[in-house]
Amino acid sequence: RFAGSAEPLALILREIGRPGFATFLGASAVIALPTVLLAFLFGQSRIFFTMARDGLLPLGLAKVSKRGAPVRITWITAAIVAVIAGLLPLAEIAALANAGTLAAFVAVCACMLVMRRRAPDAVRTFRAPAATLVGIVGILGCLYLFFSLPSKTQLYFGLWNLLGLVIYFVYARPRALAE
Structure with missing residues (x-):
């Protein structure tokens, strides 16, 4: 109930x-x-x-x-x-927003791991205990939650990102590289 x-x-x-x-x-x-x-x-x-x-x-x-x-x-x-x-129905918008948020959190965790490796001596405004463990667990947790979303949401999320990549490679990348 x-x-x-x-x-x-x-x-x-x-x-x-x-x-x-x-x-x-x-x-x-x-x-x-x-x-x-x-x-x-x-x-x-x-x-x-x-x-x-x-x-x-x-x-x-x-x-x-x-x-x-x-x-x-x-x-x-x-x-x-x-x-x-x-x-779109509110439930689908919320599910897509959740998918986007989870993808952003995966990116943040992955970037944290990469930056810890590439720039280990960089000034950090805050400390994270066991940063490697936190990053890996964050990625795995977000991926688990993402793949727990309805398959329709995952499909729409994939299509939306594919559209974004097409726009990027057809329109944006040539202009960004030209400057």
Whole structure:
């Protein structure tokens, strides 16, 4: 019953006699979800802005307003997100976001291992005990979770990344190397 619920934690809280906490949790989710989405929107638009500035996307997308904000690319990113949100079910969007996040964590762990080997004396702003073990366990854990996602999500993730590679090799790489 809990697994089939759209709000399992709130359901559990109501079941154990804490309806006030369940209501607070629901209200918190309503407030937090748009906040997180806005943070992702602004973050992604800044990534696209930097890619455009570096020649990986059309240079016109790197234009900023009088106040120095990348308004054009922010609006385009918002439009893309709105189309995706309007066409795909929320569960599929969440699964794709999970796949992307797991892939990013694998990349971070792998880069940490590579940088520890290539630049062992580099200044580190923080220390990680047993960094090699943490990196390997992080990669394996994220891969396990990725391959636990629905196969449809894995397929869409692969297709999306394949599209990104095609755009990179056809459009972006020649322009980035030219500069």
